[in-house]
Amino acid sequence: METTMDSLNRGDPKPIFEKYLQALQKGLFNQASQTTQEALQAGLLPETIYEEVFTPALRMVGDWWEAGQATVAQEHLATGITTYCRNLVYSKHSVALPVSLSVGKVLLTNIDGNHHTLGLNLLSDVFQWRGWEVFPLFCSLPEEEVAAATLLYQVDLVCLSVAVLSQVESAASTIKALRQSNWEGLIEVGGPAFIHHPEKALQTGADFYGQTAIDTVEKATQLLKARV
Secondary structure (H helix, E strand, O other), rough: OOOHHHHHHHOOOOHHHHHHHHHHHHHOOHHHHHHHHHHOOOOOOOOOOOOOOOHHHHHHHHHHHHOOOHHHHHHHHHHHHHHHHHHHHHHHHHHOOOOHOOEEEEEEOOOOOOOOOOHHHHHHHHHHHOOOEEEEEHHHHHOOHHHHHHHOOOEEEEEEEEHHHHHHHOOOOOHHHHHOOOOOOOEEEEHHHHOOHHHHHHHOOOOOOOOOOHHHHHHHHHHHHHHH
């Protein structure tokens, strides 16, 4: 019978995802951190851990919560566990890149009223690993503060995280404020609100929707290069 490590050696993250998801479902911090260490020791790429383990596991927990199959406490514990495990991955693989090699500048923030930051942490890591200079505001900010920050830091891209559908209108208002300022960069929207309703993302007026961290960074890089 093939073991988890055998699968990892073949580059298959599915067994590690299943083991990690089980840990989140049961609230087992030690199992989750051990599973993350196993993935790192087997040489699984950090982006793969984010994309194929952390992100789908958290989305599954979110689906359980929406279906009434998980409590708010269980969802928060899953977030806390994954925050710690994300730090394990980041501490082993993050490398400071010279500003001269920067692909572009990206500002990441939540829509006003959204206080979840883990998704933006994962996204900021991938941007950094792909050569972007990152401005991680993260916190829930009024739209005028977001607009002011884009001008202050002269960023090329703003990524807005939207947690629930009730915040879509706020996202559209923030994007309108950005368009009306003197800033001329790109705008991306993403977050849990659009997982099952991707068609609503572009209704906000954003330039594009990022389904996952890698999808977001790849689209952003292509769009920015096309502007040069």
